[in-house]
Amino acid sequence: MTSIIQVTDLQLIRGNKPICQVPALEIQPHHKFGIVGTNGSGKTTLLRIIAGLEHDFKGTLHCSLPQNQIGFVHQHPYLFKGTVNDNVLYGIRSMATGDRDTLVQQMLESFKIQHLTNRSCQQLSGGEQRRVALARSLIRQPKLLLLDEPFADLDDEGIETTCNILGNLTQTTILISSPTTIHSALAIDGELVLDSIAF
């Protein structure tokens, strides 16, 4: 099977300080892949590099997908000013009105946040914001999903709902989380452990 992500000797240095080092990494299509590691080990940076948000790295990164087929949810997601509906709709505005409204409703229902449709995003709790950000990214059906700490701020119900949704996804998913959450909540196909970088 042709890998969707292939990394060799990847290194990102900022001000003489290496902030991410990955000797080798290969991720197959449709796999769920976990990245774990201590604080400052470069987990988020690696995800950002794969997403195409960091360019000044050394080494090689081969990603078989263009950026518009990659979904990325920040560790602290940013929700645009407006309602939950406006945000979830953002990435599918080019679709026909009826289709996209149905899709938004289905997505909000799957995350059990349909009651928040017309709520201003600034009035949401941290967990609700995270679920809206996930729904907003997933509604575009990206072929590769990058999730930075998707379970942070979520209560037990939120973790269960999110795990059910992520578990049923067929697209390649790379997520950063604590080892406990990754192993207990999701059936992952592979894992990368990053150590804190000594310099």
Add this chain to the structure above:
Amino acid sequence: MEFIWNGIVEALKLILAGDPQVLDAAWRSIWISTTAVALAAVVGIAIGCLLARANFRGRTLLIILFRAGMGIPTVLIGLVGYALLSRQGPLGMLELLYTPVGIVLGEFALALPIIVSLTHAAIANLDPRVHETAVMLGASPWQRLKTYLGEARLAITLALLTAFARCFTELGIAIMIGGNIKFITRTLATATTLETARGNLSRAVAMSLVLLLMAIVMTTVISLLSTPRSQEKRA
């Protein structure tokens, strides 16, 4: 002090009676400032966004020049405008000297650096996640621009109000380019100056009371918009 009090009483009588000179100057001040700020908004917001999001040679110099332009004295704009629009000037054939349109052009030059600089600051200081989120959600360059403007709308509204306040109360441009011609180019600020010089204190006070009222309204709107509480409600 008595003559000031009498001036205020007389001024209120003039305003309440709908004095044609006061109303004419007030209406002209409003439409000239509004037109100048509207035109400067179209050009200034576009330039501000460009300076904030694009990298090109001379960008930093342009940012510095526009920032310096925020403090440019109105008499200097008036003087340059006069030189350009006078019969001997390069734009003399347009015959815009001593016309309201001429004042609009001068106030456009006054408002533009304010709108460019404040829009640039608003867009450049947006959370970096705004751009990243828009990119990762497949936004086109046009959709990204609309997103930046939407996220910075409060700061841009404040920029427009600040520019309007500066144009509405300015004197140098209206005097030098407009010439303070009764019922043609006379604004509240130029009328106040003229009536004071003539010793017609009640009319001068009436003009300045309208100016003051407008300034209070604008300051109140700016204060209300800039409080964190209103930001939350509007978000």
